[in-house]
Amino acid sequence: xxxxxxxxxxxxxxxxxxxxxxxxxxxxxxxxxxxxxxxxxxxxxxxxxxxxxxxxxxxxxxxxxxxxxxxxxxxxxxxxxxxxxxxxxxxxxxxxxxxxxxxxxxxxxxxxxxxxxxxxxxxxxxxxxxxxxxxxxxxxxxxxxxxxxxxxxxxxxxxxxxxxxxxxxxxxxxxxxxxxxxxxxxxxxxxxxxxxxxxxxxxxxxxxxxxxxxxxxxxxxxxxxxxxxxxxxxxxxxxxxxxxxxxxxxxxxxxxxxxxxx
Amino acid sequence: xxxxxxxxxxxxxxxxxxxxxxxxxxxxxxxxxxxxxxxxxxxxxxxxxxxxxxxxxxxxxxxxxxxxxxxxxxxxxxxxxxxxxxxxxxxxxxxxxxxxxxxxxxxxxxxxxxxxxxxxxxxxxxxxxxxxxxxxxxxxxxxxxxxxxxxxxxxxxxxxxxxxxxxxxxxxxxxxxxxxxxxxxxxxxxxxxxxxxxxxxxxxxxxxxxxxxxxxxxxxxxxxxxxxxxxxxxxxxxxxxxxxxxxxxxxxxxxxxxxxxxxxxxxxxxxxxxxxxxxxxxxxxxxxxxxxxxxxxxxxxxxxxxxxxxxxxxxxxxxxxxxxxxxxxxxxxxxxxxxxxxxxxxxxxxxx
Ligand SMILES: Nc1ncnc2c1ncn2[C@@H]1O[C@H](COP(=O)(O)OP(=O)(O)OP(=O)(O)O)[C@@H](O)[C@H]1O
Ligand SMILES: [Mg+2]
Numbered sequence: 001x002x003x004x005x006x007x008x009x010x011x012x013x014x015x016x017x018x019x020x021x022x023x024x025x026x027x028x029x030x031x032x033x034x035x036x037x038x039x040x041x042x043x044x045x046x047x048x049x050x051x052x053x054x055x056x057x058x059x060x061x062x063x064x065x066x067x068x069x070x071x072x073x074x075x076x077x078x079x080x081x082x083x084x085x086x087x088x089x090x091x092x093x094x095x096x097x098x099x100x101x102x103x104x105x106x107x108x109x110x111x112x113x114x115x116x117x118x119x120x121x122x123x124x125x126x127x128x129x130x131x132x133x134x135x136x137x138x139x140x141x142x143x144x145x146x147x148x149x150x151x152x153x154x155x156x157x158x159x160x161x162x163x164x165x166x167x168x169x170x171x172x173x174x175x176x177x178x179x180x181x182x183x184x185x186x187x188x189x190x191x192x193x194x195x196x197x198x199x200x201x202x203x204x205x206x207x208x209x210x211x212x213x214x215x216x217x218x219x220x221x222x223x224x225x226x227x228x229x230x231x232x233x234x235x236x237x238x239x240x241x242x243x244x245x246x247x248x249x250x251x252x253x254x255x256x257x258x259x260x261x262x
Numbered sequence: 263x264x265x266x267x268x269x270x271x272x273x274x275x276x277x278x279x280x281x282x283x284x285x286x287x288x289x290x291x292x293x294x295x296x297x298x299x300x301x302x303x304x305x306x307x308x309x310x311x312x313x314x315x316x317x318x319x320x321x322x323x324x325x326x327x328x329x330x331x332x333x334x335x336x337x338x339x340x341x342x343x344x345x346x347x348x349x350x351x352x353x354x355x356x357x358x359x360x361x362x363x364x365x366x367x368x369x370x371x372x373x374x375x376x377x378x379x380x381x382x383x384x385x386x387x388x389x390x391x392x393x394x395x396x397x398x399x400x401x402x403x404x405x406x407x408x409x410x411x412x413x414x415x416x417x418x419x420x421x422x423x424x425x426x427x428x429x430x431x432x433x434x435x436x437x438x439x440x441x442x443x444x445x446x447x448x449x450x451x452x453x454x455x456x457x458x459x460x461x462x463x464x465x466x467x468x469x470x471x472x473x474x475x476x477x478x479x480x481x482x483x484x485x486x487x488x489x490x491x492x493x494x495x496x497x498x499x500x501x502x503x504x505x506x507x508x509x510x511x512x513x514x515x516x517x518x519x520x521x522x523x524x525x526x527x528x529x530x531x532x533x534x535x536x537x538x539x540x541x542x543x544x545x546x547x548x549x550x551x552x553x554x555x556x557x558x559x560x561x562x563x564x565x566x567x568x569x570x571x572x573x574x575x576x577x578x579x580x581x582x583x584x585x586x587x588x589x590x591x592x593x594x595x596x597x598x599x600x601x602x603x604x605x606x607x608x609x610x611x612x613x614x
């Protein structure tokens with residue numbers, strides 16, 4: 001083994017340790033709820049907690065709605081920008097990156113200021129309004145991931161020709177988007193969707209400040225009040241995130257038709 | 263009025279005028295090719311007919327209806343693209359049935375028509391495949407079937423064979439022509455391949471810098487080119503300088519030999535003019551016509567069925583000619599003295 005290889009391996013090993021050690025420690029800790037034995041007791045307690053079921057279910061539902069809203073927002077936008085206004089692409093790309101630059105707390109304070117109970121549109125005053133606000137906020141948070149993955153997907157197909165082919169066969173915009181464009185960027189949409197899912201499931205700032213009982217605040221509450229369960233919860237949340245990543249890989253590889261191979 | 267009527271079509275992109283006053287009438291069932299070099303505006307005209315590009319001025323009408331303002335999806339025009347543009351997420355059958363589904367036809371009706379179309383293009387067993395599982399030639403056939411399935415009034419093809427290799431190109435062009443004849447569908451075929459245009463078309467439109475230089479049958483285009491551009495672009499050509507002796511009477515001197523043309527020539531006595539001559543109208547040896555020029559063999563290119571010979575003429579200049587290859591006769595030797603002969607009727611006087 002040459003010196004250079006040695007250093008490379010060392011760097012990889014150090015990185016791996018940095019990443020894995022806390023995980024292993026946390027997992028180890030989460031298994032020690034019952035004194036003296038290794039067990040999944042903490043997980044049983046967590047999963048059986050009605051609070052967990054309720055907040056988790058709520059967050060999953062919200063994540064799915066966010067994904068749908070994101071798709072409805074991003075796919076047509078990215079498509080028309082590519083097809084008709086390619087000059088606008090840098091501007092749109094910049095806008096979609098803003099949520100990464102502006103902290104969520106700024107956005108949510110802005111929301112609260114604009115939509116508070118004494119405003120013209122008092123969304124924060126009602127259950128429905130708060131949920132809609134949260135949904136819109138999450139759609140904004142997911143923009144950078146959604147837009148980039150959809151835009152990358154659009155690049156792999158010849159949208160101009162496909163659009164014209166569909167038009168010459170009589171199709172209108174709605175049909176072109178739903179039947180021709182969306183299915184062909186579906187894998188990209190999915191990868192954006194899984195990232196969105198992972199973000200929304202664990203999100204804390206928006207939910208806490210809008211006073212919504214979702215999974216994020218529940219995790220924080222757990223962390224402040226219990227010993228072993230938070231670790232179990234963290235492992236569960238972590239597993240969900242990784243399952244999402246795995247699913248992205250899976251769908252990318254085993255999609256029914258391949259747009260990459262042409 | 264013609265079935266497909268294109269009147270005074272113009273198109274500018276910014277300050278760049280890409281199509282200038284393009285007028286053409288196409289009869290029902292006619293097959294017309296647009297032939298021209300890259301960037302001459304063929305695709306732009308086609309896209310204006312298809313409704314994908316709005317003309318700066320001018321009008322398009324189909325069967326008496328003005329469609330200039332109609333969007334592409336309401337024109338009933340079938341389109342075939344160079345890049346096939348099959349929908350990658352749909353099977354062959356779903357691709358072919360797409361237009362029928364859009365038109366709201368029933369499942370059974372669609373299935374019947376799809377089967378009929380797949381039969382027509384000779385791929386009846388490939389309905390359940392996806393486009394990426396087909397060869398380029400098969401994909402383009404499917405694209406043709408897809409365009410024809412909803413029974414469009416006009417079929418537009420934009421260099422449909424350019425992405426295919428030579429053998430398939432020839433067989434597919436025969437097939438496109440056969441299908442077009444069977445269905446009697448009015449067709450515009452864009453190509454920059456003159457062989458394709460000449461062999462397939464009822465009429466050819468030779469385009470040059472946004473203008474239709476000449477519109478005519480392949481026979482007319484090849485044998486009576488209207489402009490110098492058409493003559494040079496279609497087929498190979500000898501350009502020979504000659505001295506004008508009497509313009510009105512058509513008297514000239516060609517490499518020192520006096521010749522009388524069968525029509526008047528433009529220009530004034532004493533000027534030098536250019537004459538064009540197809541290589542296949544020149545004969546090696548005497549007996550090919552009334553004009554005989556002595557010279558020497560300069561180049562010999564063996565092309566298989568024909569041998570192209572370049573002869574440097576004694577009076578100056580050189581002329582290329584084609585002779586048929588014969589297995590029992592050796593090709594001419596470079597440097598050998600020869601006479602070449604031609605008829606004055608084959609000399610083309612080109613407008614500048
Ligand atoms: N959308 C556009 N914007 C600006 N210029 C364009 C546009 N489309 C075409 N052009 C210009 O118009 C001219 C004609 O283009 P067109 O595509 O019609 O040529 P073509 O004859 O089809 O050439 P080719 O054989 O290469 O396909 C070209 O100079 C091209 O650059
Ligand atoms: Mg073109």
